Amino acid sequence: MTLKRRLFISNIIMVLLPLVLVWVIMMCIGIGMYGVHGLDFDMPAAEKQQMFEDWQKNGRVISLIMMVIAIIITSMTNQFLTRKIIKHVIKLLDTLSCGARQFSKNNLSFRIDYHTADEFRPVCDTFNSMAAQLEKNENNRRELIAGISHDLRTPLTSIKMSIDGIKSGIASTVEQREKYTEIIENKTADLEHIINQLFLFSKLDMDEFTIQTQLVNCSAMMEDCIEELSLEYEQRGLMLVAKKLSRDMYINIDPLLFRRVIINIFENTVKYKTAEKGHIAIDCSPDSETKNVEISLTDDGPGVSPENLEKLFDVFYRADQSRNKKGSGLGLAISAKIIARMGGVIRAELPAAGGLAIVIRLPRIEKDAYNGK
Incomplete structure (x- = not known):
C-alpha cells in the first residue's frame, strides 16, 4: 500500500472513529439516564416533554463531556495511526542509513531488500542501482590498477635486464649491444604507447577531449584505411578483406579518432588470432530502417x-x-568512448560461422542537408 493511500485511510479513520464512538457513548448515556424505554418514540407526550426538559438541563454538561471525549478519541487515534506510519518510514530510513554505513566501510555489495509497492520502492531501487554501479566502478578501478601495473612491469623488466646486460659486460660485442639497445628502444615505445592510451582514455572519460567532426564518405574512408594498412597487417599475419562497401554514405565523425578506432579493432584481432594467418572482413552498408550506417x-x-x-x-x-599477457585491454574501451562521443554505438556479435564481429553504428547524414546547414 502506498504512503498516500495510508494517509488517506488514516484521515478517514480519524474522522469516522470519534463520531462513531461519541454516538455510541451518547446512546449509552441516554440508556443509563432514561432506560431502554427512553428510546421509545411511541411514548406518551408528557414523558417526551419531561425527557426534553431533562436534556435541556443536562445538555451543556453532556455536550462538554462529548467534546472532551471526542478530542481524546481523536488525539489517541491520530497518535496511533501517525506512529504506525512514522514507524514504517523510520524503518526504511534506518535501512538507508545502514546502507550508507556499509558504503563507508567499502561494502559495495550491500543491497536493500524492499518489495513493497509504495513511494519508497523507487528510492530503494535507485539506491540498489547506485550501489551496483559503484561496485562495478570499484571493480573497474581495481582492474585498471592491476592492468596498468602488469602492462608497465613487463617492458620495464625487459629494459632493466637489457641495461644490466650492458653494464655487467654480458653484451661484450657490438652486435649484442645493438641488440640490447634495440630491446630498450622497443620496450620504451611500448611504454609510451600505454601511457598515451591511458592519457586518451582519461581525457575521454572526463569529457575533456575535443572532437573535431566533419562530413566523411564512409566507404571511401574505409577503402583508404584498407589500402594504407593492408601491407603492414599482412606482414603481421592479418589479411584485410573488403567485402561490401556501399557507395555514397556520409557520416559526421572525427577522421583521425575514427581511424584510431579501426586500428584498435585490427590490433585486437592480431593479438588474439590463433591461426598463422587471420582474416578480417570489412562491411559498410546502410540500415534503411534506422537511417544509420553500419560498419x-x-x-x-x-x-x-x-x-x-x-x-x-x-x-x-x-x-x-590466458589473454592477460597480451596488451593493455584499453583499445576497445577507448573505441567505445570515441564512438559514443560521435553519437554512435559499438557492439560485439558472434557470427554463425564463428569468430567475432565488431559492429559500429553511426547516424547517416544526407550530404545536401549537411551542406544546407
Missing part, C-alpha cells in the same frame, strides 16, 4: 563466450585469463 569488422579468430560480449568494452577486460 562491421568480422574476424575468423577464436571469438568469445556469449556472456562476455558486453564486457569486451570494459576497461582492462580480457575474455579469458
Whole structure:
C-alpha cells in the first residue's frame, strides 16, 4: 500500500472513529439516564416533554463531556495511526542509513531488500542501482590498477635486464649491444604507447577531449584505411578483406579518432588470432530502417563466450585469463568512448560461422542537408 493511500485511510479513520464512538457513548448515556424505554418514540407526550426538559438541563454538561471525549478519541487515534506510519518510514530510513554505513566501510555489495509497492520502492531501487554501479566502478578501478601495473612491469623488466646486460659486460660485442639497445628502444615505445592510451582514455572519460567532426564518405574512408594498412597487417599475419562497401554514405565523425578506432579493432584481432594467418572482413552498408550506417569488422579468430560480449568494452577486460599477457585491454574501451562521443554505438556479435564481429553504428547524414546547414 502506498504512503498516500495510508494517509488517506488514516484521515478517514480519524474522522469516522470519534463520531462513531461519541454516538455510541451518547446512546449509552441516554440508556443509563432514561432506560431502554427512553428510546421509545411511541411514548406518551408528557414523558417526551419531561425527557426534553431533562436534556435541556443536562445538555451543556453532556455536550462538554462529548467534546472532551471526542478530542481524546481523536488525539489517541491520530497518535496511533501517525506512529504506525512514522514507524514504517523510520524503518526504511534506518535501512538507508545502514546502507550508507556499509558504503563507508567499502561494502559495495550491500543491497536493500524492499518489495513493497509504495513511494519508497523507487528510492530503494535507485539506491540498489547506485550501489551496483559503484561496485562495478570499484571493480573497474581495481582492474585498471592491476592492468596498468602488469602492462608497465613487463617492458620495464625487459629494459632493466637489457641495461644490466650492458653494464655487467654480458653484451661484450657490438652486435649484442645493438641488440640490447634495440630491446630498450622497443620496450620504451611500448611504454609510451600505454601511457598515451591511458592519457586518451582519461581525457575521454572526463569529457575533456575535443572532437573535431566533419562530413566523411564512409566507404571511401574505409577503402583508404584498407589500402594504407593492408601491407603492414599482412606482414603481421592479418589479411584485410573488403567485402561490401556501399557507395555514397556520409557520416559526421572525427577522421583521425575514427581511424584510431579501426586500428584498435585490427590490433585486437592480431593479438588474439590463433591461426598463422587471420582474416578480417570489412562491411559498410546502410540500415534503411534506422537511417544509420553500419560498419562491421568480422574476424575468423577464436571469438568469445556469449556472456562476455558486453564486457569486451570494459576497461582492462580480457575474455579469458590466458589473454592477460597480451596488451593493455584499453583499445576497445577507448573505441567505445570515441564512438559514443560521435553519437554512435559499438557492439560485439558472434557470427554463425564463428569468430567475432565488431559492429559500429553511426547516424547517416544526407550530404545536401549537411551542406544546407
